[in-house]
Amino acid sequence: MAEQRKEAEQDAFVGSCKSLIEVCKYRVMHDMIGGVNAGGKKWRVLVIDNRTMKVVNACCRMYDIIEDSITVVENIELARQPMPTIEAIYFVTPSPSIVDKIIADFKAQPQYAAVHIFFSAPLSKDEMQRLARSSVFPRIKTLKELNLDFLCYESNVCLLDMPESMVQLYTPDSAFASIVKRDTAQRIVSLCSVLEEYPRVRYHNDKKGLAKSIAVAVQEELDRRLQANPMKINQQTRATLVIADRTIDMLAPLLAEFTYQAMAYDVLAIQKDKYTYTFTNNQDAEEKKEVVLNDQDDLWVTLRHKHIADTITWVIENFNKFLETNKATTLANSKGKKIESLKEMNAAIRAMPQYLELLSKYALHMNMAHKCMDEFKARNLVTVANYEQTMACGEDAQGNDPKQLLSQLPALLSDPSVTPTDRLRIIMLFTISQQGLDEKDRATLFERAGLSAQQQALVSNLYYLGVTLNKESKKRKSKKKKRKAARPDEDVPYELSRYIPVTSTVFEQLAEGSLSLEEYPFVKEEVQQAQREAPTVKNLKTRGVSRWAKKEKESKVVGGKLILFIVGGATFSEARTAYEVSKKRNRACFLGSSHMITPATFLKDLGALSQKGK
Helix, strand or coil: CHHHHHHHHHHHHHHHCCCHHHHHHHHHHHHHHHHHHCCCCCCEEEEECHHHHHHHHHHCCHHHHHHCCEEEEEECCCCCCCECCCCEEEEECCCHHHHHHHHHCCCCCCCECCEEEEECCCCCHHHHHHHHHCCCHHHEEEEEECCCCCEEEECCEEECCCCCHHHHHHCCCCCCHHHHHHHHHHHHHHHHHHCCCCCEEEECCCCCCHHHHHHHHHHHHHHHHHHHCCCCCCCCCCCEEEEEEHHHCCCCCCCCCCEHHHHHHHHCCCECCEEEEEEECCCCCEEEEEEECCCCCHHHHHHCCCEHHHHHHHHHHHHHHHHHHCHHHHHHCCCCCCCCCHHHHHHHHHCCHHHHHHHHHHHHHHHHHHHHHHHHHHCCHHHHHHHHHHHHHCCCCCCCCCCCHHHHHHHHHCCCCCCHHHHHHHHHHHHHHCCCECHHHHHHHHHHHCCCHHHHHHHHHHHHHCCCCECCCCCCCCCCCCCCCCCCCCCCCHHHHCCCCHHHHHHHHHHHCCCCCCCCCECCHHHHHHHHHCCCCCCCCCCCCCCCCCCCCCCCCCCCCEEEEEECCECHHHHHHHHHHHHHHCCCEEEEECCECCHHHHHHHHHHCCCCCC
8 A cells, every 4th residue: 555655645745746856866766776775874885877877867866875874985896905894875777787787796895784786677587597506696685677767868858878879870780789779778767767748750751771670679669667566557547658850950050050959059169058258356366167058057057048148138127136135235335336247256256255156157148159159250150150040941930941052151161250060051051041052152162162071971871861952953942931120239130030940830739639540550560540630730830930039828728748759869959849748738848868968079970971982
């Protein structure tokens, strides 16, 4: 009875929670550590490996873990001192090399008094038998599969930590493709397990068949687990999982973006979500500080999807509001002057050391936003982005069909303020959006842009992602789309953000029940047929519509979770669409991918694709 009550409480928590981070934290803190503590709360050691360390760090703070009777966290892949009087909780990957290390911990003398082993994914029969025959077996008190084999990157975004997947999947005759497909499918199923879902599985019907092969593998594994552990399925709240590959939208990875997060990752030196900036400390000396950009920074969460112009305004306004509403800061800022610049903000922070941690976050984001604007001006992104948006949307800011895109391109490529990388991106975007180039025109553009042979090869490698390189005889017809006029006082006109990623359309049409069955079929034929017979609603055409356009009032939509997974990397603009549709439709929308990509990493991956077989 107690076990049933516990399961009911867990189901209620997972079902009501919209944050993937909170759901995963619950699994670590409640299901794993809390489950062990239920048998008697006492100090224990938490043993992790390099991969599960990332999993834990993505959803839990060290403070939370230590507060829950964990005396120390150790890495099984490093040398450790024996603690033969203390029990250990192992949260590790089920690989043969990790099983070797578990067995080695108890081969000579016991590393710990007893062990509670939780694997991040299913353990194979062979590895289970190895454990059963080893000296560790008598000391095992718990042996479970936690099924937590992915990273919670954000509240609505999960990653599989597979940054090499695009190269491994799209390189011709890749020896790693089958392994990557298998691992991808298993980790997607892990996500479904954590969300406690048996979803309807659909896939993007791409030419390569990549999404279909992974979707079929996911469906098979879901069916296997359902048969082993039957569960009640509420068809009204059942989730839908759509699996697509990078070819779903080839424009998104290359377009200049002007929402804060996407722009910062494009134009600033952010490595592994870490940003280093310089500030003036209380001794008037310059000091460097490294920060991590994640959901633990509330300001980052608030700002990341705002337009860059709105970001700067918001930071200044809210910094001043803090000064006005706090008595201590009012005394420190006795002149009552409004803060209007980064320099003034830094001076105010130095005058209030007791608020250093909080106010430094304002300074950080003011610094980042201003650096973004510096790049915007130096790289002439207003001209670059205007041209890019016209190509991507198939019309200019006034809604007119572009007549002379090709003839305008040489002048843009000759602009000295346009960087070599931006020139490369422009040519790629032209090739993708216009469905190819004449060989003569391409050679002329390469010469005008001054592209090296290596850069020219990147354009050719688009072929491996389904892009047509050579112009066909048939001309593409552009679709008319709504536009929003820019405000005259904006430094970055919203006309430069007209393009909406395809993921937004997919999420919207999933919520409406109007997503094309031909382009996104179900894996199971019976589900496909039932969907054909179901009543449909009008199709929402969101692609190309401004995010800042006035929205009509939407009635609340009740339904299951919507999960869109992109194999081969997802962009920050695509991640943003999960939040936008979640808010608009009152649905839990999640975006998953093998890893996050920026224009720079996308180009790097393109360069790594083999020329073999072209």
